[in-house]
Amino acid sequence: MASVTIKDIAQRANVSPATVSRVLNGRVWVSEEKRRAVNEWITKLGYKPNQVAQTLVGTRSFLFGLVVTDVSNPFFADIVKIVQQEAYLSGYGVVLCHTGASREMERQQIDSLLRRQVDGVIIVPSAPDAPGLVKLRKAHVPTVVVSQHHPGFDSVSVDHEAGGVMVAAHLLSAGHTSFAYFGKPDDAKLAGLRKEALSHGVSSDHIACVEVDYDSVETVDVEAAAKEFFHSATGRATTGIFALNDFVALAVINAAAECGRSTPEDLGVVGFDNTYLARIHRPALTSVVQPIPEMAHQAVELLKRRLNAAGPGSENSVAEPNAVLLHPRVVVRKSSSSRAESGELLEQGL
Amino acid sequence: MASVTIKDIAQRANVSPATVSRVLNGRVWVSEEKRRAVNEWITKLGYKPNQVAQTLVGTRSFLFGLVVTDVSNPFFADIVKIVQQEAYLSGYGVVLCHTGASREMERQQIDSLLRRQVDGVIIVPSAPDAPGLVKLRKAHVPTVVVSQHHPGFDSVSVDHEAGGVMVAAHLLSAGHTSFAYFGKPDDAKLAGLRKEALSHGVSSDHIACVEVDYDSVETVDVEAAAKEFFHSATGRATTGIFALNDFVALAVINAAAECGRSTPEDLGVVGFDNTYLARIHRPALTSVVQPIPEMAHQAVELLKRRLNAAGPGSENSVAEPNAVLLHPRVVVRKSSSSRAESGELLEQGL
């Protein structure tokens, strides 16, 4: 019942608990003889260090908090998966939290993380203002924000505007001259799309924005909005579609089909995130890739760097926040490739 | 820097640390006067109990381990999400672990959970033998197995065989008389399909099994296997398809299309899990629903029950394991509904 402790080992090996601790941590020299004796008993009794005690004495908890809105979204799921794996490789465990869309939930979950003494937090906010961030700042908990940039925080994100530019370039080269973006009007993706389109002589009225909700796995609202759009005058005239994520893109394709507009014959559609949805759907969906493994890796790296920087040496020297900006890439598939083949990579067989 | 502790409160409120602890836990009477003073300072200083210390003294860590193979699979993602939310409502945090398909990884991750003194573990094994379970058993950590049954463990799962029966009934009523199951030959889903089909006079050679891999988000292998099947003599003759999950079902639909067999005109296809993939694909996919919220809820409940049972009162009385068996349900959509409308629910508009 009662787990085997450092004292049990000490007793059996005829050394002090301190010595056992020393061989465990290996920072200080211990005589070969005692070291062997200790190790022997450790394996013999199956001793496993109690991380809780280790945490209490002031070293670290080796626990990260990971805060997302909804793992059901495969983009988040991939991030969660890879962050967890990366963290594990560095000896950290991951406490997962969902916030839904709720600001209140975000606050509560972050409170619970703080009580648990996590060493750091990785947060993927959905709303542009993450109310939990101020708590984290106040608690001096190293934090990195993924997929958005927040002044004063470490962050790793993808250049959404550049993504928009690439999508516009792709759709233009595929022969489209009128566009609709499905997402928030203030999104950098739209800004990029608009910038590139305008610079190619597209008139501003040929760039519409259909406002739809973020991140939800439910797409009924999106389909309704899309149908309404395709029945409108502008809707009937536009052929180049860009959506804030793959879900929305597919919902738009489906809605369009019900309005008699088929993809890719009548419409060129591009999604975002390049989740497996893009691969499995027919027509397969052109989508903008976020380099998730790279993002997750950088996030964990940034956190580890902070943790080490926060060590004894540089107590108060709050280093400048690091903002890593990664570049997107577009994977061209059927949904946007009827009119012309672009130079970008087209996945085989689709 | 140094967080505010119970001693700080005690000092300010002119009481002993013990008293502060008492008002915190509220199990013992403390005079109104002191109780107010303490509470006042608690809010004034923003005191938050240190769960690590609480854990060390021998109460609980209020941490569950949650072990899955891959959150990228939306079925697992939904489980993870709801388990986390349920756990949170009961005051528990969730440490997430991925095992991929690797038995070694499973062992390692579970070791790390044990070092972290988690109060219990919820595990969704992919392989029918979960090597980590023996570790958990040895460590006397309350464990509940989700989506499979393991003798000697609490478990909550869905009756896959019943699901197979329902699918067979549905496909039969839709006019299909020859079947293929995509999955493992020893799966209860296939057993159910077979049982029901045979009992309706279908001959055994009209029930094929195409063996494909579990749970991966990658479906290229599945598509290859499916194409091979549809080019074979049996393949050409079978029209009723049942797959171990929605991914595989969609891959089969896509592969079939490339072999000139369209769904639902030539094929009736049914998936499993009823993930949003089923809803968003065209044709929309008929699928067997696992009641995930119920499963997650039960899992957390079972764990809590164990934890309380393990309390001081009944130290060694290892209660009989509970095996909760839930019933599946089939949601009929386009992919299987050309030939006849069955009596089961058909989602609107699809």
Add this chain to the structure above:
DNA sequence: TTGAAAGCGTTACCAC
């Protein structure tokens, strides 16, 4: 009703 004090399992500082 309340306070003093003994741990919980580790680490780290200080002597030897």
Add this chain to the structure above:
DNA sequence: GTGGTAACGCTTTCAA
């Protein structure tokens, strides 16, 4: 090199 021992923040006897 190594052993004693005081923390870490909290809960829980045991007295008072």
